[in-house]
Amino acid sequence: MENTEQGRPSIPEIQREYAGSWVALKDGVVVDARPTPYELVSALHERGITDTTIIRAPDHDEPELVGLG
Secondary structure, eight states, X not given: OOOOGGGOOOHHHHHHHTTTEEXXXXXXXXXXXXXXXXXXXXXXXXXXXXXXXXXXXXXTTSOOOOSOO
16 A cells, blocks of 8 residues: 555545445554444454544445435
8 A cells, every 4th residue: 555645545545455344544544444333343442442533445346325315
């Protein structure tokens, strides 16, 4: 993975590498990624990791969804 300024990956890079996963970021660095948000939050709690930003990286063949429905 190519890093952007300060050694942090860009969002498009994260989306490519972790396609189909829920990803936890802390200070711009990926700290964990799991297939479901429940697994991700559980793993973060087990490791004592707090104050993260969680995003969903869509799979490559998922349709793009815009809006609430």
